[in-house]
Amino acid sequence: MLFNSLSFAIFLPIVFVLHWFFFKKKQSQNILLLIASYFFYACWDWRFLFLLVFSTLLDYYTGIKMAETGNKVRKFWFWLSIAVNLGFLAVFKYFNFFADSFAESISHLGFHVNPWVLTIILPVGISFYTFHGLSYVIDIYKKRIPAERNFVDYSLFVSFFPLLVAGPIERATHLLPQIKKKREFDYxxxxxxxxxxxxxxxxxxxxxxxxxxxxxxxxxxxxxxxxxxxxxxxxxxxxxxxxxxxxxxxxxxxxxxxxxxxxxxxxxxxxxxxDIAEFWRRWHISLSSWFKDYLYIPLGGSKGGTLVKVRNTFIIFLVSGFWHGANWTFIAWGFLNALYIMPSIIFNKNRVxxxxxxxxxxxxxxxxxxxxxxxxxxxxxxxxxxxxxxxxxxxxxxxxxxxxxxxxxxxxxxxxxxxxxxxxxxxxxxxxxxxxxxxxxxxxxxxxxxxxxxxxxxxxxxxxxxxxxxxxxxxxxxxx
Structure with missing residues (x-):
C-alpha cells in the first residue's frame, strides 16, 4: 500500500476513526495500530510479513534474555540477534551483489565461473525495520534502556505503519514511551x-x-x-x-x-x-544519527586524532552508501561524500x-x-x-x-x-x-x-x- 494511493486514502480514515472513537483504551489502540500496520505491510506482499514478525520476536525475546541473564549469556543473545538480523539483510539484499562481485574478481585471475544467484524479491522496508531492532538490542546491551515486556508495544515500535517501509529510523528511547502512554486526541x-x-x-x-x-x-x-x-x-x-x-x-x-x-x-x-557537513545534518537525519551513535562513536568518534576521525568518517560514509543498495555506485556515492566532507573534518570546521x-x-x-x-x-x-x-x-x-x-x-x-x-x-x-x-x-x-x-x-x-x-x-x- 502506497501513501499516494486510493487504498491508503480509504485505509487511513478507517484506522483513524476506529482508533479515536471505538478503541479508547491505550492497549486496545496499540493492538488496533499493530493489526493495521501488519495489514498495511501485507498489502505489498503478505509472505514477507512472516519475516517481519520473526525479526520482531527475535529482538523482543533477546531483549528479555539479556535483561535476565549474566554477562556471558547476554553476549550470546546480543550477537545472535546481530548475526540473524544482519544475516537476513545480507541474504535478501546483498547475496547476489557479493556473488557477482566474487565471480568478476576471480575472472581477472583467469578463472571463469557462473555465479549462483537468488531470484528473490527484496522485502520492502527490511533495511529500516532491521535498524529499528538493532538499535533496541544495542541499547539494552549497553544498559541504556530496560527490556520491553509488553509484546504488543514492542511490535508496534518496530512496525508502526507510517514509518515501516521507509523510515524515519526510530529509537526505542523516543518512540516506545509514546506508545506506552495514554494518548489524548489533539485537534x-x-x-x-x-x-x-x-x-x-x-x-x-x-x-x-x-x-x-x-x-x-x-x-x-x-x-x-x-x-x-x-x-x-x-x-x-x-x-x-x-x-x-x-x-x-x-x-x-x-x-x-x-x-x-x-x-x-x-x-x-x-x-x-x-557545506557538506551541514547537508548531512539535514538529509536523512535519522540514518545519519543512527550511524553516528552506533558506528562512528563506537569506532572512537573524534577522540583519537585526525587520522582516526578521517578513518571513521570514511567508514560510516562507505557503510551508508552500501546500506542504500547492493551496487558499487552507492559505495562510490558514499566515498565521494566522504571526500567532500574531509576538509571540514581535517580542519575542525564540520560544526561551523x-x-x-x-x-x-x-x-x-x-x-x-x-x-x-x-x-x-x-x-x-x-x-x-x-x-x-x-x-x-x-x-x-x-x-x-x-x-x-x-x-x-x-x-x-x-x-x-x-x-x-x-x-x-x-x-x-x-x-x-x-x-x-x-x-x-x-x-x-x-x-x-x-x-x-x-x-x-x-x-x-x-x-x-x-x-x-x-x-x-x-x-x-x-x-x-
Whole structure:
C-alpha cells in the first residue's frame, strides 16, 4: 500500500476513526495500530510479513534474555540477534551483489565461473525495520534502556505503519514511551498533521514524480544528449529524490501525528546547506544519527586524532552508501561524500554552520549564497553516481556534461513540458526557503491569512496533486 494511493486514502480514515472513537483504551489502540500496520505491510506482499514478525520476536525475546541473564549469556543473545538480523539483510539484499562481485574478481585471475544467484524479491522496508531492532538490542546491551515486556508495544515500535517501509529510523528511547502512554486526541496537532501530509503529497506527486519523467528519459538515453541536457537531467534527479524521500517523510510524520505520535524529523531543508557537513545534518537525519551513535562513536568518534576521525568518517560514509543498495555506485556515492566532507573534518570546521542559513532574515548574504550554490553543485554531482547503473556510466555521464556542448541549450522530446515542471519546482523551493525555519515549509505560511484565502491555497495544492497524478508511483527509498 502506497501513501499516494486510493487504498491508503480509504485505509487511513478507517484506522483513524476506529482508533479515536471505538478503541479508547491505550492497549486496545496499540493492538488496533499493530493489526493495521501488519495489514498495511501485507498489502505489498503478505509472505514477507512472516519475516517481519520473526525479526520482531527475535529482538523482543533477546531483549528479555539479556535483561535476565549474566554477562556471558547476554553476549550470546546480543550477537545472535546481530548475526540473524544482519544475516537476513545480507541474504535478501546483498547475496547476489557479493556473488557477482566474487565471480568478476576471480575472472581477472583467469578463472571463469557462473555465479549462483537468488531470484528473490527484496522485502520492502527490511533495511529500516532491521535498524529499528538493532538499535533496541544495542541499547539494552549497553544498559541504556530496560527490556520491553509488553509484546504488543514492542511490535508496534518496530512496525508502526507510517514509518515501516521507509523510515524515519526510530529509537526505542523516543518512540516506545509514546506508545506506552495514554494518548489524548489533539485537534490542533491533527490538523497540522493533515497539512504536513498535504505538503508531503505535493512534494511526491507534483515535484518528484514529474521530475522523474525527465530524469529517467535523460539518464536512460544519456549518449544521445548534450552536456547541458545531461546537467538538466542531473538536476531533475536531484529534485526528484528530495521531493520523493522528504515527501514520504512528511506524510509519515503527519500521519503519525493523527494518532498522537511524534516521529523523528528526517529532513531539515538540506538543499539550503552551506557545506557538506551541514547537508548531512539535514538529509536523512535519522540514518545519519543512527550511524553516528552506533558506528562512528563506537569506532572512537573524534577522540583519537585526525587520522582516526578521517578513518571513521570514511567508514560510516562507505557503510551508508552500501546500506542504500547492493551496487558499487552507492559505495562510490558514499566515498565521494566522504571526500567532500574531509576538509571540514581535517580542519575542525564540520560544526561551523549549525543554525539554519540566514536565520531571522529574508535573504542570505552573497557569501552564504555562494556556499549554498557550491554545496548544491557538489551534491548534484554525487547524485549522478547514486542514479547511474554503473560507476563507468556515471563517469561517462559527468565527462559528457563538461564537454563543449555544456554551453548549448538543452534539447530533448518534451522540453516545453520540462520547462513547466522546472518553473513549478522553482516556485516550490521559494516556498521552502520562506518556510525553512519551520518543521515543514507550510507549517506557518498562511496561518494569518483569512480563511477563504488560506483554503484557496489548500485547494490549489489539492488540485495540483490530482492534476499531476499519473497513477501510483513507488517511492525511491522502497528499494532500500
Amino acid at each position: 490542533a496537532n491533527a490538523i497540522d498533521g493533515l497539512r504536513q501530509i498535504l505538503w508531503g503529497l505535493f512534494k511526491k506527486v507534483v515535484i518528484a514524480d514529474q521530475c522523474a519523467n525527465f530524469a529517467n528519459l535523460i539518464f536512460n538515453n544519456a549518449e544521445n544528449y548534450s552536456g547541458s541536457t545531461l546537467l538538466l537531467g542531473a538536476l531533475f534527479f536531484t529534485f526528484q529524490i528530495y521531493g520523493d524521500f522528504s515527501g514520504y517523510s512528511d506524510i509519515a510524520l503527519g500521519t503519525a501525528r493523527l494518532f498522537g505520535v511524534d516521529l523523528l524529523k528526517n529532513f531539515n531543508f538540506p538543499y539550503f546547506s552551506r 554552520n549549525m543554525d539554519i542559513v540566514a536565520h531571522g532574515k529574508r535573504y542570505p548574504t552573497l557569501k552564504e549564497l555562494f556556499s549554498i550554490v557550491l554545496t548544491f553543485f557538489l551534491t548534484v554531482m554525487a547524485w549522478i553516481f547514486f542514479r547511474s547503473p554503473s560507476i563507468h556510466y556515471a563517469f561517462e555521464y559527468i565527462v559528457n556534461i563538461f564537454s563543449s556542448s555544456l554551453f548549448t541549450l538543452p534539447k530533448f522530446v518534451g522540453m516545453s513540458s520540462a520547462l513547466g515542471v522546472l518553473f513549478v519546482t522553482m516556485c516550490f523551493f521559494i516556498i521552502e526557503w520562506f518556510g525553512r525555519e519551520q518543521n515543514y515549509a507550510i507549517e506557518k505560511i498562511g496561518l494569518r491569512w483569512s480563511r477563504p484565502l488560506r483554503w484557496t491555497a489548500y485547494y490549489i495544492l489539492v488540485f495540483a496533486i490530482l492534476y499531476s497524478s499519473g497513477g501510483e508511483q513507488q517511492f525511491i527509498y522502497f528499494q532500500f
